[in-house]
Amino acid sequence: MSEALLPRLAEIVEEFRWCEGREKLELLLQYSRRLPPLPAWLIPQRDSMEPVPECMTPVFLFIEWTPSGAVLHFDVPAEAPTVRGYAAMVAEGLRGASPEQMLALPADFYMAMGLHDVLTPQRLNGMAAIVAHLKRLALEQQRQRLNSAHPVHLQDAGNR
């Protein structure tokens, strides 16, 4: 089932799958500590982010599309280590991915990690939201590439 996953992401999923109970939480905490700070050039963009409803953790995600694939930049408050952990896993697991690989990512790939057993299923909503968000950005990128391949449609690119 993990054939659509990039090798590093598949590794992360396995790593969690083989941990038991408390160890899964400890591992998630380790990932949350690994999340790099947002690069300075993205801070103005983060600050212009729309406010989110107050029950939700504000997650900033920017995908830099480099010649060797995606680099995911996240900003998640320090008070939300669980969501920081999700962000760090995804950033590491999808580094270098193409928009097509992101769109092919099964929306529930993280269920195999078994985190719902220790965190409750509702707490995976933050992960679901991150995956949905990055798929939207991947789709946007894919559209832009298609449009620039057919210059006649450039004006339809819309978002820019």
Next chain:
Amino acid sequence: MSGYVYPEYLVETEWVQEHLNDPKVRLVESNEDPLLYETGHIPGAVKVDWFTMLQDQIRREFISQEQFEALCSSLGIDSDTTVVFYGDKNNWFACYAFWLFEYYGHPHLRIMNGGRQKWTQEGRPLTTEVPSYPPTSYKAKPANRSVRAFRDDVFRHIEQGLPLVDVRSPQEYTGELIHMPNYPQEGALRGGHIKGAVNIPWASAVNPETGVFKSAEELRALYEGKGLTPDKEIIAYCRIGERSSHTWFVLRYLLGYPNVRNYDGSWTEWGNLVGAPIEKGPNP
């Protein structure tokens, strides 16, 4: 000094630091995030996770009296222990845990004013060391229904024209926002508010810079200005009951209202109930 009706339910960070080694005081950290405690907590504090430790894992219900007794025993809490709650984001889940401890009749409860935010801003000590205490044989009291409203209580309340306070954001109150985007499992099928409820967002009770509760005078102006006076029976609700337990604490203990209940079913129940009266837009 503070003007609160029951100031003894609130302790300051200084007081907590002076009582870190007091065997009769148990500090309990309660956060929204299940891993925040592990990143560093007040020395000696134990963790209570609202989702996995305070709720039944099958039914939508809190833990039973027996489970509550087992929880307190395992945390080394006895009937004469003073339990001090604190946590993230203005103490919202600290108030939720406080409210549940009140539901099971624990007599000595406190909130640490300002919560994690104030403690860390003041540069006070944090540790990742998890303490353990000798277990007790805690005995709880039967659930105290006078602090909790169920949906049938809300229907009766509406029929009698009694006041309700919706403590969610204005967008949730008007119905502009049904649920959090991408959070379908926590949503409701309908948007708006319970007919007759006034909107006073929960966090208006605290100073956003410090997380500390506003003065009694400011709080009175806030709630009485919307018609919520101490002589009335009041029901507070939000989406799942944590933000409204914060307002419940303010009304019950800081302002001393004798009859306040928290409707923990809140919008995730009401917004899904067939036939329940709902109002959309900015008016009650």
